[in-house]
Amino acid sequence: MVDKDAVRRSYDELTDAYAAQRTEDGRDAALLTTFLDSLPDSPRVLDAGCGRGTPVLSRASAKGDAVGLDFSRGQLRAAAENAPGASLVRGDMAALPFADDAFDAVVAYWSLIHLPADEHPAVLDEFARVLRPGGRVLLSEGTTAWDGENPDWLDTGVPMEWSIAGAAATREHLREAGFAVVDEWGTRSSLKADRAEEAEDRTPWTFFAARLES
Numbered sequence: 001m002v003d004k005d006a007v008r009r010s011y012d013e014l015t016d017a018y019a020a021q022r023t024e025d026g027r028d029a030a031l032l033t034t035f036l037d038s039l040p041d042s043p044r045v046l047d048a049g050c051g052r053g054t055p056v057l058s059r060a061s062a063k064g065d066a067v068g069l070d071f072s073r074g075q076l077r078a079a080a081e082n083a084p085g086a087s088l089v090r091g092d093m094a095a096l097p098f099a100d101d102a103f104d105a106v107v108a109y110w111s112l113i114h115l116p117a118d119e120h121p122a123v124l125d126e127f128a129r130v131l132r133p134g135g136r137v138l139l140s141e142g143t144t145a146w147d148g149e150n151p152d153w154l155d156t157g158v159p160m161e162w163s164i165a166g167a168a169a170t171r172e173h174l175r176e177a178g179f180a181v182v183d184e185w186g187t188r189s190s191l192k193a194d195r196a197e198e199a200e201d202r203t204p205w206t207f208f209a210a211r212l213e214s
């Protein structure tokens with residue numbers, strides 16, 4: 001099972017390597033644009049696991065009042081440069097330091113997959129708590145459940161860990177947290193390095209858009 005402190009330490013070291021691999025024009029960026037355009041005017045958006053603040057936080061802050069949350073100091077330092085209009089908060093997605101009903105939308109791109117799968121329902125409960133009724137969520141998960149680690153992620157010598165609940169479980173967790181799933185898409189990775197490995201499997205990742213029912 002994922003060691004969250006180890007994940008946090010690794011992201012502190014990996015900010016630049018991750019940035020070099022992260023695509024800004026993939027399917028996830030297109031889904032984000034459509035999602036942000038569908039929100040009410042000047043939305044208050046939480047980017048949960050905001051990383052280095054792009055592409056999600058910078059685009060959300062151009063649309064309205066954006067808050068980026070991450071537990072890695074290294075990633076938050078980069079986010080302050082890449083999304084200067086956003087507020088930044090250091091914290092754990094499993095215990096959000098925000099009031100109830102504080103946001104119109106939550107985006108969680110490639111972040112839920114780093115928490116232990118048995119914490120994913122609690123994270124979705126937290127998203128529901130901080131969203132106003134009718135609020136929206138857009139998040140990514142792995143399509144198939146797996147747990148794993150890479151001792152040399154992105155050829156950096158830095159280890160990384162993942163815990164994937166899978167699309168079927170996530171669909172059910174969203175429902176249990178009070179969300180209605182509005183749409184879902186299978187996608188490739190947003191990392192250049194993963195593309196060749198994923199040649200055989202075109203949808204190893206699933207994105208969900210959901211609405212909080214009252």
Ligand SMILES: C[S@@+](CC[C@H](N)C(=O)[O-])C[C@H]1O[C@@H](n2cnc3c(N)ncnc32)[C@H](O)[C@@H]1O
Binds near residue numbers: 011
């Ligand atoms: C793969 S990066 C994705 C960053 C960004 N969302 C993107 O789309 O490029 C995962 C991010 O989630 C953060 N993260 C992982 N687990 C977290 C947790 N429990 N609480 C807060 N942030 C977390 C990591 O520090 C990292 O910045």
